[in-house]
Amino acid sequence: MKFTPQVGLYVGALAALTTVAHAVPTISVTPPDKSRFLVGQRFDLRVEGKPATGSAITAGTLAVDGTPVTFSSQDSFSGVTGYNLRAYSNAAPGSHTLTATLTDGTGTATATAKFLVINPNGGRRQSKNIIIMLGDGMGAAHRTAARIVMGGYSANQSVPLLNMDGFPGTGMVMTSSLNSIVTDSAPGMSCYSSGSHANNGQEGVYPATFSTPFAQPRVEYLAEYMHRLQGKNLGIVSTADIEDATPAANVVHTGNRNLGQGICDQYLDEIGNSGLTVLMGGGRRWFLPSTSFGSSRSANNDYAGLPADLTAAWNIPAGTIDPNRDLIGDFKTAGFTYASSKTDLDAALAGGKVPAKLLGLFGYGNMNVSLDKIAKRRNPSAAGVVDDYHAPDQPMLDEMTGAALKTLGANSPNGFFLMVEGAHIDKQSHLMDADRAILETIEFDKAVGAARDFAASNGDTVVIVLADHECSGFSVIGALNNGPNGGGGTAGSIANLKSKASDAAATDPATTPIRQGVVGVYDAAGFPAYTIAADGYPAQTDIDGKLLIGFGANGDRYEGWLTKPLPVIDSLLPAAFKTELAGGGVGTGQKYPTEPINRAESALGFFLRGQVPGTQAVHTATDIPISAYSSSNRSFEQFIGVQQNTDVFFKLARAAFGGY
Ligand SMILES: [Zn+2]
Structure with a gap:
């Protein structure tokens, strides 16, 4: 997904803040509270914050389990002063406590954070x-x-x-x-x-x-x-x-x-x-x-x-x-x-x-x-x-x-x-x-x-x-079907789908778009059957009774259910390549769409108003599956x-x- 570049300042969320004393400077400590590390895993320690208006940070301290550390550097950027110790590590499994202070002309602020050190070593057969x-x-x-x-x-x-x-x-x-x-x-x-x-x-x-x-x-x-x-x-x-x-x-x-x-x-x-x-x-x-x-x-x-x-x-x-x-x-x-x-x-x-x-x-x-x-x-x-x-x-x-x-x-x-x-x-x-x-x-x-x-x-x-x-x-909603509004032709056929007139302009919920009517749900979805070619991929994707996908985190788009002949111009390309593709490309002379909603063939489908801004679907917070295999041990x-x-x-x- 395109991620909007941060410009100029890199002011992260001060997620580590757990307690702030009555003093005026802001303070945060890194790593954030409840971080976990392996025995000896390296990470940087940092205390940073802003002084009260008109004041200046004069000192910072950090202790691990009560023992003060010696900082390796101090910096100041965008009104924030920070103190660092780079490539710290801790060899003792268990819970540890960071205690940090920042002092300015008005007083001293304190923050604490805990981290856990975990021992991955054991006597079992290692996965090399x-x-x-x-x-x-x-x-x-x-x-x-x-x-x-x-x-x-x-x-x-x-x-x-x-x-x-x-x-x-x-x-x-x-x-x-x-x-x-x-x-x-x-x-x-x-x-x-x-x-x-x-x-x-x-x-x-x-x-x-x-x-x-x-x-x-x-x-x-x-x-x-x-x-x-x-x-x-x-x-x-x-x-x-x-x-x-x-x-x-x-x-x-x-x-x-x-x-x-x-x-x-x-x-x-x-x-x-x-x-x-x-x-x-x-x-x-x-x-x-x-x-x-x-x-x-x-x-x-x-x-x-x-x-x-x-x-x-x-x-x-x-x-x-x-x-x-x-x-x-x-x-x-x-x-x-x-x-x-x-x-x-x-x-x-x-x-x-x-x-x-x-x-x-x-x-x-x-x-x-x-x-x-x-x-x-x-x-x-x-x-x-x-x-x-x-x-x-x-x-x-x-x-x-x-x-x-x-x-x-x-x-x-x-x-x-x-x-x-x-x-x-x-x-x-x-x-x-x-x-x-x-x-x-x-x-x-x-x-x-x-x-x-x-x-x-x-x-x-x-x-x-x-x-x-x-x-x-991403959701498997059914398969291409003749459906109540599909009308005529072979049930679920691509030929039938292609014969449907465009109703891209139909945005009134009272009007059922024709190509919405070809979606076979429940038993009407049946069992889509693709032929796999010798190269291991489907011989065709536009088959009669093809699998149909819905998008639950969608942006605005037109849906026509046919395989898109050209991909949307990739966002991670040299700028000159994007310009070339938008003009037709060097080989085919076909004009590539710049966004999903700009596909020429999409006008043959029906308009779907997304529930997220823009014309692209987004990530969701849904859990994902994990599958694991190991040889020589049961890890x-x-x-x-x-x-x-x-x-x-x-x-x-x-x-x-x-x-x-
Ligand atoms: Zn993404």
Whole structure:
């Protein structure tokens, strides 16, 4: 989901505040009250606040369990004064208390916060490899829809399961962030990868007032913790632009998820902390010098000038504003083999050879959706959507996952942490493009199968499948049917649907739109039956009796029930690409819609007034399903039941350290 960039000030919610004495300065302490950490997990301590009007902060103190700490820096920005101790950790399991004070000319304010330290170590057999399969925005209904399309239901018969359905440990996860019941993908992912809640739009940091969001107080990610203590390597694979929140929230620490250049630079700049070995997805635009075709690098989305105590304590560079950096070249210098296409990827792994490290950038922004990638594979000679996106030869997510597992498996004697994201389940649900969202779920499930096969054949691996949140209130409402208003023709046929005149202008509730009448509900939905082609995807999506999807968290749109011929122009593309697509694209000459409501073919449907502002669907606070599998131990059992999102982090850590 597009997240509105914060401009200028990064003034986070002061969520840590628990008690304020009678004095006048405001005060907050970081980490927020009731945070939880692993034994020895690193995080930054901070006390900040504003003085009373006309006064100035003169002193700050912080004590852990009554013992004063020595701050490593003091800063002042936007009228807020802060005191920091970077990369603190605590080795003693149990509850601890932070007591902070800030003093100005009018008096002293006090705040307290508790945090809990948890020991993940134990004598059980450790999971050497940790794999998170993250279907962005994937709720239960996305899984249901993919299962119906792939396997079909029929009366009184058993239903073929998705790969993820077959995992033995299934539960539910709550998905709130630090500042809302409804999360975006940045805290959605970093809850699983850091154990701490973050504010929306932020990943791997706590809210604080700094001149750059990259300086906000950090919390160590699981990948960093395991690399430091166990020597594990890290792999990140996504169909998104690799700057996007979900991939970045495994290793990049920033209070602004939209600063793509700084985020992509940090993947490489902080490789010493993460053991990053595989990075694959879209987002080539951030890796090309600003003067190159398709580059989005510019001076205003980078990181630079990180505080000296931060860089010293975490052993990272301060950063440089460098729009002309050749980041692909720098990755190659660091030992990465680079693939820009499926052909390149196949070549990198041809004949049983395995690269030491692998960088794959298969699109300039987000990679294309499986529906459009498959269309090109089925008809290579015809210009298609992928040509218009300047990325005609993209791998599927299961192919990327297989390459990642080969590379990590061969180069990680101490094991690895791999996160694989099916990004467009979310993105196409925002756009209320039901068939593209369903096919992306199918593509994601094939990648789940690749991860499970690796775990089964290599042992000592735990795989969890989950989402960061649900998106769009996705709902399986029925199937195409002749219905009471359907009139004539073959029951539920596409031909019948296409024969219906437009009633896009009918907005009076007293008028039943014709295409609303073709929705078969209850027994009229029957059992939609798709034909699966040899490539593993539906031969067609517009079949007679097709599955129909409703959106419970929708923006304004027209609904016509047919597969949308073109995707909505992706928000994460170089600006010139968007302009080109809006004008028709380079290959097909077809004009791409800029928003769901602007689809030319949508006028053939009927108008639906959304209950949320705008023309896109939104994330919901609905719990999401989690499915877990583990080989060589029973750590999957931890994930059965209902749990908080931050619980998942501690359960994965226990799997890795044998303490479950
Ligand atoms: Zn989203």
